[in-house]
Amino acid sequence: MAKKQNKPIKEETLETILFNCRNSLRGRAAMTDKRDLLLTLVFLKFIGERFKQQKEKIRHEIVEVQGINDTDFIELQLSRPNQYMQDGVFFLTDETFWDKLILTSPTGMAIAFDTAIKTLDDNEPKLKNALPQQIFTKTALEPGVLKSVVDEINKIDPQKFNDHDLIGRVYEYFLQAFSINADKEEGEFYTPHSIVELIASLIEPFDGTVYDPCCGSGGMFVQAAKFIEAHGGNTKAVNVYGQESEPATYRLAKMNLAIRGISYHLGDRAVSTFSDDQHKELKFDYIMANPPFNLKKYAEYGGFETDPRWQSYGVPPASNANYAWILHILNKLNVSRGIAGFLLANGALDDSDTQGIRKQLIESDKVEAIIVLPRNMFYSTDISVTLWILNNNKKGGPWHGRQLRDRTGEILFIDLRTWNNDIYEKKYVRLSETEIDRVRQIYLDWQTENFAEYAEPELYYAAHRNEIQEKGYSLVPSRYIEFIDRDTEIDYKSALSEMSCKFDELKKRWDANETELINAFKVLGYGKE
Structure with missing residues (x-):
């Protein structure tokens, strides 16, 4: 008898693991509690992995590099917190270390994890108010359910899931799965990686200060750090500043940045950038942002009409925050060299209520x-959005190793709406590395070359101020980029002749098939002889 072949074990994806967690928690906790619980477990798992890696790095340095084999000396060095903190790694004791926590009996696991959170909150300044307190006892899961979720999270191997932004990806998954705060007015969008890569490639935040006034889960900062590393820069030369109004997302941002050793300043509390700017006196070299689209009810704070942020350009509409975001971002830019890249809904390009502000800009x-x-x-939305680049220095000069020309009075328009070939997860579109490089090259060529006319039909066009004035200060790219009417290229006489020939050929084939069918029925005894 032939030996039965074993079926190959199907490799689990990150999404499969997260779905299993979600399935285990179905009907057992509120949506936000599920999210917080799972993200906290991922966080504890991840800092545990970094702690282990740092421990092995220290051991290697002592034994292999320094040639020291003194067991007591090695153990002493491994127990010193400063050996870990210098690389942005949290020093973990047994009560906060993932590998020890998961050995707790199922009945004591909730208390053990909550105790770990409290210990980290008390002992790590960067994690103050970052982790949800008592989340495990609050959800009151049956011990077996919590244990099954912990076992699933334990399958997440950082080497296997070497993602740009692991926590952000988990957060993105739950935005989709649970529709948490998916209302556009809540503004809790997770910015796709390819968009952040595009922004970073254009504004190049290699040094100085980087700011996000609505930083969400901190994905902009994480991707900017990845961009800096990929281009040989030093992430320690960049100081990150941000603000977030939603308390749960504020905690998540602190987790997301702390997990990677990124130095950050997110203000003392979660609060609206408009009502309480946590970095009021500061200006920044780079700003990256994805503000909530068409945000309403943002102007309900004292002093809105007289807010100094819009005194030079006009008061933005109280019914829609799009231009309030623009003016706030401009107000926070370094006056001599500041550059910003941020997203807005397309309506901001030609809104009649903001024409005066747009004219001034x-x-x-x-x-x-x-x-x-x-x-x-x-x-969270299927609409097309716009990436704006604001720059306080369009007069030219040296910039990141190249010489920029004077672009005074010019604006570069690019329309990527036909670039929708790289589809993932059934319907979502992302920009490929090749496409990002293409946009970056268009932008850099325009910045550095003295083009009298810079354009490619249906893709980009550099408009001069007089053209923009003539079009009522509209910033809609399609009003400047040439559109080719392909209907005028058709030879209708030839096309009709070709269609007629094809129709005649189809008619002949139809008649032949009909004859064959009638003959077949006759053979079977149907029809007249």
Whole structure:
């Protein structure tokens, strides 16, 4: 008898693991509690992995590099917190170390994890108010359920799931799965990696200060750090500042940045950037942001009409925050060299209520580039959005090793809405590395070359201020980029002749098939002889 072949074991994906967790918690906790519990477990798992890696690095340095084999000396060095903190790694005791926590009996696991959170909150300044307190006892899961979820999270191997932004990806998954705060007015979008990569590639935040006034889960900062590392930069030369109004997301951002050893300043509390700017006196070299689209009810704070952030350009509409975000970002930019890349809904490009502010922005040469992105790039909305680039220095000069020309009075328009070929997860679109490089090259060529006319039909066009004035200060790219009417290229006489020939051929084939069918029925005894 032939030996039965064993079926190959199907490799589990991160999404499979997260679905299993979600399935285990189905009906057992509120949606936000599920999210917080799972993200906290991922966080504890991840800092535990980094702690282990650092421990092995220290051991290797002592034994292999220094040639010291004194067991007591090695153990002493491994127990010193400063040996870990210098690389942004949290020093973990047994009560906070993942590998020890998962050995706890199921009945005591909830208390053990909550105790770990309290210990980290008390002992690590960077984690103060970052982790949800008492989340495990609050959800009151049956011991077996919590144990099954912990076992699933334990399958997440950082080497296997070497993702740009692991916590952000988990967060993105639950935005989709549970529709948490998916209302556009809540603004809790997770910005797709390819969009953040595009922004970073254009503004190049290699040094100085980086700011996000609505930082969400901190994904912008994480991706910017990845971009800096990929281009040989030093992430320690960058100081990160941000603000977030939603308390749970504020905690998540602190977790997300702390897990990677990124130095950050997110203010003392979760609060709206408009009502309480946590970095009021500071200006920044780079700003990256994905503000909530068309945010309403943002102006309900004292002193809105007289807020100094909009005194130079006009008071933005109280019914929609799009231009309030623009003016806030401009207000926070370093006056001599500041550059910003941020997303807004397309309506901001030609809104009649904000024409006066838009005119002032254009006349004062703050707008550098307008890039319309493809549809279906976000989980929470299918609309196409716009990437704005503001620049306080369009007069030219040295910049990151190259010489920029004077772009005064020009704005570069790019329309990427036909770039929707790289589809993932059934319907979502992302920009490929090749496409990001293409946009970056268009932008850099325009910045550095003295083009009298810089354009490619249906893709980009560099417009001069007088053209923009003539179009009522509209920033809609399609009003400047040439559109080719392909209908005028058709030879209708030839096309009709070709269609007629094809129709005649189809008619002949139809008649032949009909004859064959009639003959077949005759053979079977049907029809007349």
